[in-house]
Amino acid sequence: MIFEPGEEALTVRNIGPARITSGLETRTRLGILEHRAVHGTPPQLPPDDLMALAGVADLRGRGGAGFPFARKYAAVLRSAHRRQSPVRVVVNATEGEPAARKDEMLLTRAPHLVLDGAELAAWSLNAPEVIVGVADGPGERSLLEAIDERDSDLAFHVVRVPERFISGEGGALVRAINGQVPIPPGRKVRAADSGVGGVPTLLSNAETYAQLALIAQLGADLYTAVGIPTEPGTVLLTVSVPGNGDPTIVETPTGVLLRDVLELCGTTAGRGVLIGGYHGAWLSADAANTVRVSRAGMKAAGAALGAGIVAPLSEDACPLEETARVLHYMAGESADQCGPCFRGLPELARTFSELAAGEGEPEAVLKAALIGEGRGACSHPDGTARFARSALAAFPDEIAIHAAAGSCNPRTKKVLPLSTVTTGASKMLLDWSRCDGHGLCSVLAPDLVQLDGNGYPQKTVMAVPEKFRDTAEKAVEMCPALALRIDEATAP
Template identity: 60%
Template sequence: MRADGVPDVFRIGPGRLTAGLDSSPRLDYDTHRRVHGRLPRLPIDDLIALAELGDLRGRGGAGFPFARKLRAVIDSAGRRGAPITVVVNATEGEPAAAKDKVLLTRAPHLILDGADLVARALDAREIVVGVAHGGPGERSLLNAVHERGMTDVVRVVRMPDRFISGEGGALVAGINGERPIPPGRKVRSSDIGVGGMPTMLSNAETYAQLALLAMLGVDLYSSVGTPLEPGTVLLTVTGSARRPAVVETPTGVRLREVLDLCDAVVGRGVLLGGYHGKWMPAEAVEQAEVSRAGFEALGGALGAGIVIPLGEGTCPLGETARVARYMAEQSAGQCGPCYMGLPDLARAFGALADGDGHIEAVRRAADGVRGRGACGHPDGTSRFVLSAIDVFAEDIMTHAAYGTCGLPVRGVLPLPAETSRAKAQEAQLSVDWSRCEGHGLCAHVVPELISLDQHGYPVVSTASVPFQLEGDARRAIEMCPALALRLAPAPAEARR
């Protein structure tokens, strides 16, 4: 790990995206050109053909074909007679991801090459790059814009460093000066994006890959990787890795080779695709091939290229419960499945980790959010949690029998520092039974945390109050006629 918090860079085979980084901490514009050569100018038809022949797909997680995005934005602009804006999503709100940070910090000109190539082909009026506010790559990117003399063409927009800020619709909203959350309805940026105009939006690595494809040509670009998924991918390897890094590897390489390079112990499993991804059991790692198809064949997902081996010595259920709480906190708060459903899911899994929950309660909570959210956050979070039930079945039985597996929760799954600070401030509702008169008003104000028993007295959840419900919890306290309700710091076992 470098002093600026950006991981080390390793590679398997010749460097493409990481070329030159073994001898330079950052490629300035002159060094970038010496390493990568001249960027051609391509008309839009040639650019679309290039993206199709190289099977270029989005590297932000969805894997959508880049050529189809180009066609969609061209069709929309043609119908409306409207100008196009090119947007680079380099926000990388996922706490476990670092590949875009590495590109921004050390190879920013590859990203700008790809964006410039698209902007010229589409005759776009502007390039907008979204970055995480205060992130390590912002200064490097701004310097790169100045080095190229593109300050009148490229605009850099800072976004809050939150999980949902990495969603494309949230980025567009932030660029438009609105609250940076997913739009709450299905809107294609190719139709309605920046300023309400057609927008070509893709991930930072995707633009960097496009630049490489244009400079290398299809044959050389496809000379590594698999025939169906040519080229290389960037993987962020953290978790139990003794040498956490961003690894560039051709597709088709065994996942075991990547993990060995980072000196990682698999332990009970590996999380693939990040916190919207899936857990993979340890035995599947030996068979896994690094590619979309390779991971999917074993029930995993490549997603944004996140690989988190769990290692030994930490509780798998406790680790998953930590992330489930974090994901509930990251709700945009604009729909029920996210605002109330994800806290329910986090509580249900937390109870399972505490040994007094039930798998069916977790499944019911997941069923309540899947396919019902205003964006993909509820679906992705439920996918992550449900995969833990499948992979850690033995641990669930152990927790049910003994209340614990005997292992601490070491925080192997990366979460932002703010989460640790927030954890110390978590609170829990409690009742002063010497005062309570059973009015039952509190259960009507915050039914997510308080129910009534057969006599009309409150039954209060022992879980910590999610941040989304803090306002309702305080209203219940204020409205209690007997002043019997309290909000106190949660005990350690409730915050685990």
């Protein structure tokens, strides 16, 4: 039975003709026959032709970093040639950002476009398999159905990773595929040099592969006919509409005004708009109403498209209180492997909470944001600090109001989405003085407990989402050393 998203299907809207979302105007999901009718069969291209197409179309990574795909592909080729090594192709569809849903939309509604792009890359690199990293949910179920539908000589493997912010980082996904704890590796390792199984690995985001398939189908001339000349094509945006539950996924050519995207979704810039997610930046309402959807436009406004997240706040929500909530969440998402995260992010969250309560100063936030700048084991502390600083720049009037009155008394609270895996979840606490390293907890609750090289739990505090509550209680009950206990959740 083919997976059908039904009521789970995310709403898709378009500015201009549908490209990557073509066919979704009338169907909730494109099965293999419908997909072939809309998008055709992808060509098998040699490496030089594939790189040329991606280069002319200026295809960039759509997972956040925006790195040129052709350069990443060339690096994998060079590394494989130098080492006389096989190659692996990996699709990162984990989407660890709580406010991001565009990759989920692709997996649930147009999974074959993603798989076409990955196959295209694998064929050209002579890679024997495609590995897709996903989180648990409808996207995984649709993807498995799509793999069953396809007639391909390639092997497809799906790897599920925990629903955490840092699990979406490329190095964390490679570690998960390699059977390690899915956290950033702690040192800079290029997947192009040493990725899955230690071999050169082409790793890109789900939308990136979907765009690659689209470029191959349309050809460079037709693909670049929309958008601005320096950034051709379309982008997918996840637009959260305040009070509307699930967000809307918008496909738009580059260069359109952001306010037109918001108007299409029935909303406005409100008190400000978050661009790019929780490693992104706030824009004031005035800035959001004049900025264009492009890398250059966002950069000029002090933001970046990142993973394509657009989250406006309504007039009755407080940007300072929302920022403080997110910063506490981001501090809880630390991998606990370096000081800038382990100590710096809680301090940043604390100082910003004091500012939101009218008891702190912007200078204290700026000082806390400098604790880990450029010194973290991954980009998590830098991205979180950038998010905090952008709030100071975007909302000076709100800061003054809070300093004078203690709050702006928002009528709407807890607007920005936070993953239920950490925020608002109960916690399982480890008493190091009791733990004897039996490792039984990791067997009983593998989604919650990961062991270090010596067989001890890596963390002393482990978030327990409701769906893992039973396994956590079993681990506490069965611990031979009585080293575990459950600490009940408190609302964030």
